[in-house]
Amino acid sequence: MGKSDCKMNPKSRTARLFTNSERRILFFTNAGHFLAHSLILIFPSIATPLAQELILPFEQVLRISFLMYLFYGVGGLPAGFFTDRINPRISLTVYFLGIGLACLVTSFTKTKTQLQIALMILGIFLSIYHPAGIGLLSRSMKNRGMAMGINGTYGSIGIASAPFLAGIINYFLGWRSIYRIMGFPPILLGVLLCITGLPEVKREEDSSRVGGRRKGRSTLLPFLILCVSMALAGFVYRGQTLLLPTYFEKKISFLYELVKNVELVRMESMKTLSATLLTSLVYVISIFGQIAGGRIADRTELRHAYLFFFLGALPFLFMMYFFQNLLLLGASILFILLTIGMQPVENSLIAKLTPSKWRNTSYGIKFTLTFGISSAVIYPIGFFQSRYSLEAVFLFFSALIGVLVLNNLLLILSTRGKSIRN
Structure with a gap:
């Protein structure tokens, strides 16, 4: 056996940690976690150009996002309650399609009130991810801690990348294009999830x-x-x-x-x-x-x-x-x-x-x-x-x-x- 055979590459290591079904769950939940944290942090990055466009003081522009952040938080409890009563695949599909459409609606708003309502809708759909996605991981993964650690890295990448994505797109195309561009990937993920389905792998231990x-x-x-x-x-x-x-x-x-x-x-x-x-x-x-x-x-x-x-x-x-x-x-x-x-x-x-x-x-x-x-x-x-x-x-x-x-x-x-x- 050669030296190259003795070395385990990252893909084979991941294959040993997770089954094919678990990796499919990780794909959708990781993508969802990245989108949840990046989309919620886009608004602070565009507050300055918004203040110039709306001719408003900076602190008043920040208040436009209040309902989005409020429903992003308080929406988690009803989202978790309903996910316990339906298939998590349905919740995640609604999440992906909902945030994608909400981003597109946000990109076409013309007034302050329209923007507030669109962002509120975005916050409502964003609130679905954490109870649905993290709950699914907790029930489905044999190596639960490692799965949550990997999933968490995608959330951290979303946090770190949001200012850069927003800044670059805003510089070349304007703030509306940020939401327009960011709206398409979740819609594609929602359609893909509808087509492929999502297995829920039950852990062997008695979780009760x-x-x-x-x-x-x-x-x-x-x-x-x-x-x-x-x-x-x-x-x-x-x-x-x-x-x-x-x-x-x-x-x-x-x-x-x-x-x-x-x-x-x-x-x-x-x-x-x-x-x-x-x-x-x-x-x-x-x-x-x-x-x-x-x-x-x-x-x-x-x-x-x-x-x-x-x-x-x-x-x-x-x-x-x-x-x-x-x-x-x-x-x-x-x-x-x-x-x-x-x-x-x-x-x-x-x-x-x-x-x-x-x-x-x-x-x-x-x-x-x-x-x-x-x-x-x-x-x-x-x-x-x-x-x-x-x-x-x-x-x-x-x-x-x-x-x-x-x-x-x-x-x-x-x-x-x-x-x-x-």
């Missing part, structure tokens, strides 16, 4: 049991405790996505100083562009956290892993209050790496603490907490920024993560004597 005991009242309290942790984590996550570019623009100057004297890139918006590039870099690196988190979720005790991810992230978040330039960038990368990396563990915990028949609803609850309620983070951010400073917001976030760590200890105590593993 945890630690040898049947799920039900015994796991209700731990799940409610987990909901508190998820709400706190979602609050900090949403705050980070809103603040990080502005915070980098204020506190990190080395990239701007490096290029500001180059004749071809001398422009007023270069400092903002530099901060945006560094923010994207942070989220690109976080992809490795998703992969590592997936492996950890399949190999370790889930409650302990969940605790140590946040325990490790807390000091880096606290350091962000004090640091600037490269030290701030490093602390930010490590904090985001850990908080993004914990997601496969968190999603696996939900799967272990909830009955299979309520799986999509349970993920709907999670994403209502993390995407819906967390939208209120703008109010404490405004309070701390106006009363104290932008840096003070990170002390507030550190306190929230500290409470989250204590709550995770409570989760471990409430399930003592049990082993919760994938």
